[in-house]
Amino acid sequence: MDILQTANERMEQLAALMNKDTKQKVSADQKVKVGVDLGTSSIVFVVLDENNVPLFGAFEFADAVRDGLVVNYRESVEVVKRLKDRAEKSLGISLTHASGAIPPGTIGNNKKVVANVIESAGMEALYTIDEPTAAAAVLDLKDGAVVDVGGGTTGISVFKDGDVIYTADEPTGGTHMTLVLAGYYGVSVEEAEENKRAQKESSEHFSVMRPVVEKMAEITRVHLEKSPSEPLYIVGGASAYSQFKDTFESYLKMPVFQPNYPQYVTPLGIAMSSGSGNL
Ligand SMILES: Nc1ncnc2c1ncn2[C@@H]1O[C@H](COP(=O)(O)OP(=O)(O)OP(=O)(O)O)[C@@H](O)[C@H]1O
Ligand SMILES: [Mg+2]
Structure with a gap:
């Protein structure tokens, strides 16, 4: 089997949803997993169902992070809030939990900033994983x-x-x-x-x-x-x-x-590694 087959199927599904804001009502008791990738060039927001099937994906270009460090806190929070809002409108549920990621080797307060951004945007921060671990989850590596x-x-x-x-x-x-x-x-x-x-x-x-x-x-x-x-x-x-x-x-x-769509691997992996929100 092609070692990328499963990863590519998910990437295709996510790419097809990206920034489309398609209305896809999910029931209020459905468990979903949310990942937020604070990147240097964009902030990406992904929602999956419990089986890691993409339900929503959106991003905004933002100049709020440099090399994994949040340099503009307020802008990061505002972007994440807007993306959360779009996801909630599209899915018809409120999102209560999310996970984030940091570059490997990030230490101390810089590690906490990602969780703080998620919390300031109105969600409970579940996990902060490192970016390669997120990618490995997608690649099943x-x-x-x-x-x-x-x-x-x-x-x-x-x-x-x-x-x-x-x-x-x-x-x-x-x-x-x-x-x-x-x-x-x-x-x-x-x-x-x-x-x-x-x-x-x-x-x-x-x-x-x-x-x-x-x-x-x-x-x-x-x-x-x-x-x-x-x-x-x-x-x-x-x-x-x-x-x-x-x-x-x-x-x-x-x-x-x-x-395929290598730009969405880390965001997808963050969401895959996250726990269910919407409890
Ligand atoms: N669809 C695309 N087509 C071509 N280039 C792209 C695309 N998406 C992103 N890029 C390029 O990829 C780079 C950003 O990559 P990526 O989104 O993986 O980075 P990031 O996660 O924001 O940054 P970092 O991981 O360094 O914090 C930019 O230089 C951008 O020009
Ligand atoms: Mg990145």
Whole structure:
């Protein structure tokens, strides 16, 4: 069986719902699981039923988090409140519990901020899990490595028997791909970001960004040398390009697995790992 089949089925279901705000009334006693992903480039809100079937998904772009740290608390809370409100309208129930995630290695108060944002948005914060563990839940991964290429960073996490045994996070991410595009085409960063998302299949675009992607592959190579592991999965929004996975495979000379809609893997995994709300 294709090792990504189950993950891809869920990703497709979630992607089909994303930002559609489809009315999907669920009964008041139905248990649901809610995940909130506070990312550098967007905040994503996912609601699942008890069997992890997506019921609602929405995101807003937000500049409230940098490399996993909440830098604009009020904006984060406002975005989460708005997303919760949309979910409640769409499902016809009130959402009382949610879980969040933090990058590996986050400590002290920074760890608490995510739960505080969820609580300030009017829900009880159930769990704060680390992002690679969320991704591993979606991928059903016990042994192997996950590379998460987000907005600001490339994170590598190695799993053994279901536990994270090695993590690293390096400051090269999707933003750096955008900066290279902006410089090459002489446009603003905002315009480059829009063009980047609109032209995911463009090989001309990708050839401009390829050196950045190769640097991400090099970062991955160095860390996998320290903690060798297979299979290797890539997730994260910055990897959502048709040639991204191939570039990693040819650079690393090993097979690389990438689910569809890699930008939604962490948010889905947070919700999957959450307990039932709406008690
Ligand atoms: N649908 C998409 N198509 C193309 N690129 C995308 C898409 N969604 C996100 N990206 C790119 O992915 C990057 C953000 O990835 P992702 O959403 O995984 O990051 P994040 O979780 O917000 O950030 P981080 O994990 O670093 O905190 C941005 O550079 C953005 O341009
Ligand atoms: Mg992320």
